[in-house]
Amino acid sequence: MSRPKDNRPTSAYQPAQPTTEPAVASSIARELVGQLTHEDRDRARDRWRVARARWKRRGWKSFGGLRLLWLLVGPGVLVFLGENDAPSMLSYSADGARYGVGFFIPFVVLTFAMGFIVQEMTVRLGAVTHRGHAELIFDRFGKFWGFFSMADLVLGNFLTLVAEFIGVRAGLSFFGVRPGIAVGGALLLVLAVITTGRYWTWERITMGLAIFNGLFIPAALLAHPDWPAVGHALLTWTPLPGGNRSEIVLLILSTIGATVTPWMLFFQQSAVVDKGMQPRDIKAGRVDTLLGTVLATTFAIAAILATVPLFHHGINASDFAYAQFAQALVPWLGHVGAALFALGMFEAGIVAAIAISTSSAYAFGEVFGTAHSLNRPFREAWPFYLILLGSACAAAALVLIPHAPLEFIVLIVNVIAVLAMPPALVFLLMLVNDRDLMGEHCNDFWMNLAGVTVTVLLVCAGLGFAVATVFPRLLGG
């Protein structure tokens, strides 16, 4: 097996300049003719579909618009439904089981709104520069800051991946599936999805799986939610959670970490690049991100509502793990409702495992200059695929080790995501305000205000957690 060509020149290189000029009209078109890759051809095929839909749209406006949207949605929906992962759904379930209908429902809406604000910036960055997030950080800030940023990503991604496989194992344990079979089957699914050798096919299969995140909706309906109370909570943010304040701070942090995390920034930008999106697709990218936000918010609220019966019946859910929620819900949701809940946990784990392992592989390829596209066959991009599968295999193996500290990982994974987010957001804001990169697509005042507000809120949430941990009595916990 030959080593794929190192794509990143070490010394002499031309300065890059974002452009919307078609490659065929560029000054280097003649040189490019002989250097086209499989990746370029597949991406051109995707671009032709988009161009064709736009061309047809002139006569068939509404139909053409829907077709165009169908072609351009993907990264936004995947990143948000991927982030509705096993630890996130566990966090929402804990919100509902411990505090019922109240503060956490509008709070989840707020955290997803924060998620939309930051993810929209990655769409613009990817569509304008055609480079991944890791690549831009290394290019613009140098190796020193780049490796710091990567350390956060690698640690966060690996721990989250482990938590996903714990979710897969626990979700299927409700149906009596043995851990080895559950985890092995999930790994085979990750492998099957990437063997397509085509970004488009990978994206559609993963979106097909991700839509099963909606299983939490029928589970919530079987819990017969008190809709006026839900409406009241959304409008007034009450009742506020009571009891142990340190525990509330931890749950707030965990709920934020269920919505905004560093891997999402890296993943969506790389997926936008791999999909071949261009500056003129930014509007569609926003719609895609908004669609993902709305779907994920709805499913997250459904997870909260599904576990509210535990709150009403005074069941102590403070030590519940994934499958225990489903088992505890049987008396109120019935076996079907509890099975839907368990299947939802399994789905949440598997889709996130696919997205997060892909995010690690994209970042690795971008940093080390090796081929990094799902449009490449294995022989051309084997380090990319090996990182993708290797990270998934390592996480899966850890889940199967007897007495591994799995509880520890589940406890910290969302918290670490929130704590690592402010530096990632500062890099994002600096990149998206970089006029040399973004030109007319730079952030405006309001976008910056929103981005800075999200960053400050996350820092404050982290500091609140620190105070609650170091001085628990200060909060009356």
Place this chain on the structure above:
Amino acid sequence: MSQENATIRKQAAETEPAAAAEAKPNLEDPKVVLSLLEADQVVAAKTHTRFGRRKISAGARLLLWGLRVYVLVMLVIVLISVIRALHGGQ
């Protein structure tokens, strides 16, 4: 003049490539492939170009270092929190 250029560029960007009119484009033809991709979207073009380092102001550097210290301190606090939780110390 620059405004005129911007208008021309915008109009060019809004024009569909000729391949859009074809029911089945020949993607074996490099010209068709290049007509569908932007100049800096082709893999070979990206491998020969880099954006290069930007200047980081003293304030930005201070902010980045501050946040780095924040993350490290917070990781220690997370560790304390988890050890307490695992030993039922809450």
